[in-house]
Amino acid sequence: MTTLDFPSFYAEAKDIVFRAVLLATRRPDHAEDAVADAFLRACERWETLAGHPNPTAWVIRTAMNRFISGWRIWRREQAEMPEIVSLVPDEARSLDPFLLRQLWRLPDRQRQVVALRVLADLDTRSTAAALGIAEGTVGVHLMRGLETLRRALAGTDYEEVAR
Amino acid sequence: MTTEHDDQELFERIRRATDHFSFERPAPSALGLRRGARVGRFGSLVAAAAFGAAVTLVALAVLRPQGPPTGSQSPSPNPSRGPVSTPGLESPAPRGTEVPLDAAQRTCLSPRPDSIPDEWLASGETFADINAHLAGLPLAQEEQRSHAGLFVFADERFLILCEMGRRTDGQGDVSIIGALRETSGTPIGYSGGTNLPASIDDAGNTYLADLLMYGPAAANVTRVEVLLEDGSAVEASLGGGVWVGWWNRSISAVGVRATLDDGTTFLLDATMKATVLSPEGTGAPARSEAPAAN
Numbered sequence: 267m268t269t270l271d272f273p274s275f276y277a278e279a280k281d282i283v284f285r286a287v288l289l290a291t292r293r294p295d296h297a298e299d300a301v302a303d304a305f306l307r308a309c310e311r312w313e314t315l316a317g318h319p320n321p322t323a324w325v326i327r328t329a330m331n332r333f334i335s336g337w338r339i340w341r342r343e344q345a346e347m348p349e350i351v352s353l354v355p356d357e358a359r360s361l362d363p364f365l366l367r368q369l370w371r372l373p374d375r376q377r378q379v380v381a382l383r384v385l386a387d388l389d390t391r392s393t394a395a396a397l398g399i400a401e402g403t404v405g406v407h408l409m410r411g412l413e414t415l416r417r418a419l420a421g422t423d424y425e426e427v428a429r
Numbered sequence: 430m431t432t433e434h435d436d437q438e439l440f441e442r443i444r445r446a447t448d449h450f451s452f453e454r455p456a457p458s459a460l461g462l463r464r465g466a467r468v469g470r471f472g473s474l475v476a477a478a479a480f481g482a483a484v485t486l487v488a489l490a491v492l493r494p495q496g497p498p499t500g501s502q503s504p505s506p507n508p509s510r511g512p513v514s515t516p517g518l519e520s521p522a523p524r525g526t527e528v529p530l531d532a533a534q535r536t537c538l539s540p541r542p543d544s545i546p547d548e549w550l551a552s553g554e555t556f557a558d559i560n561a562h563l564a565g566l567p568l569a570q571e572e573q574r575s576h577a578g579l580f581v582f583a584d585e586r587f588l589i590l591c592e593m594g595r596r597t598d599g600q601g602d603v604s605i606i607g608a609l610r611e612t613s614g615t616p617i618g619y620s621g622g623t624n625l626p627a628s629i630d631d632a633g634n635t636y637l638a639d640l641l642m643y644g645p646a647a648a649n650v651t652r653v654e655v656l657l658e659d660g661s662a663v664e665a666s667l668g669g670g671v672w673v674g675w676w677n678r679s680i681s682a683v684g685v686r687a688t689l690d691d692g693t694t695f696l697l698d699a700t701m702k703a704t705v706l707s708p709e710g711t712g713a714p715a716r717s718e719a720p721a722a723n
Contacts, residue, residue, distance in 0.1 A: 361445045
């Protein structure tokens with residue numbers, strides 16, 4: 267249970283939530299909207315949410331629900347938006363662009379589980395709830411995702427870089 | 430065989446690889462975080478004129494005894510007194526000036542190959558299949574007001590909400606919300622809402638924000654009202670199993686009330702803060718009406 271006020275919670279959680287939702291969705295603009303919407307809902311409900319055992323998990327789940335249910339606003343002017351799923355945003359700024367590309371290429375479920383379990387540090391139960399899958403499935407996807415990443419990294423200086 | 434230590438090393442490396450991503454939007458308690466990203470400019474001279482009407486209407490509302498709901502979700506007897514429902518601030522569109530349905534269909538149901546999320550695809554489906562499906566969505570609701578027309582296209586699977594500016598026939602003046610259909614175990618549910626921020630045109634005319642909320646409605650719902658924090662209410666459009674409330678005043682919603690066919694009412698704890706944002710691109714200061722967070 268947290269005793270933070272909302273501004274402190276927001277400052278502490280916003281980047282963690284965004285990274286997890288961004289990697290899970292691979293759509294920077296939609297991820298921003300979903301995260302913004304989720305934090306707004308958290309702000310509106312902070313009196314009760316402050317007593318939640320893991321408000322960060324709540325915000326991530328809300329953001330993922332918003333994304334998956336398809337809440338989005340299209341504008342006619344943006345009908346010709348470029349394909350963005352295959353592009354890694356800000357790749358050049360990453361401290362590990364090779365790994366970032368591999369993360370981006372993971373199958374959806376593996377990528378989503380890695381995002382929530384690793385980046386957001388959610389436990390298996392919270393991850394399963396956020397993604398609407400069984401807890402046992404979370405472990406399977408995490409294992410497969412990590413295996414995929416290890417294979418991709420096998421030819422790199424993984425051990426050296428990891429230190 | 431990998432160990433827990435190996436996992437932790439890889440976890441740490443994954444975190445480093447994504448550490449440069451940061452969320453830069455202001456906290457909702459500071460500026461009133463906007464919902465949704467890109468929004469339409471639904472302004473017109475009529476909207477500017479409506480601002481004066483809004484001030485008048487708000488002033489009247491202050492004088493009226495009010496009892497906004499607490500947001501509980503229990504059915505309650507039909508109250509004898511309550512917020513006065515108004516069909517939005519805007520007046521209906523003058524006859525003959527409505528946004529044509531065929532224009533709405535062309536604009537709102539046009540293909541969006543890059544905007545359809547993967548999650549919308551059923552097994553074996555392609556984006557082309559979804560686009561073809563969306564193109565044939567039947568009209569569920571239509572409401573014409575002086576500054577815009579609202580069209581709701583829906584079937585059992587998808588929902589398209591489309592608000593088109595009247596003066597421009599939709600050119601550059603359209604907001605479209607695409608979503609999967611949701612159901613609710615209660616008479617009405619809340620799927621989403623958005624603040625469409627104020628904007629300013631080249632002539633310096635400023636336009637009020639539109640606000641919109643929507644959700645599923647059961648077959649026995651005969652009326653839906655969005656209850657605003659000033660004690661007034663906006664009557665939502667209802668049809669096709671969907672309710673849509675939209676209003677042209679920067680006033681937060683404190684709940685949604687459904688009237689059922691047996692005369693009882695149902696209060697849904699769905700709230701949305703109204704925000705008035707800086708007109709895009711003008712450098713004008715933003716003004717927030719969202720109350721500070723705890």
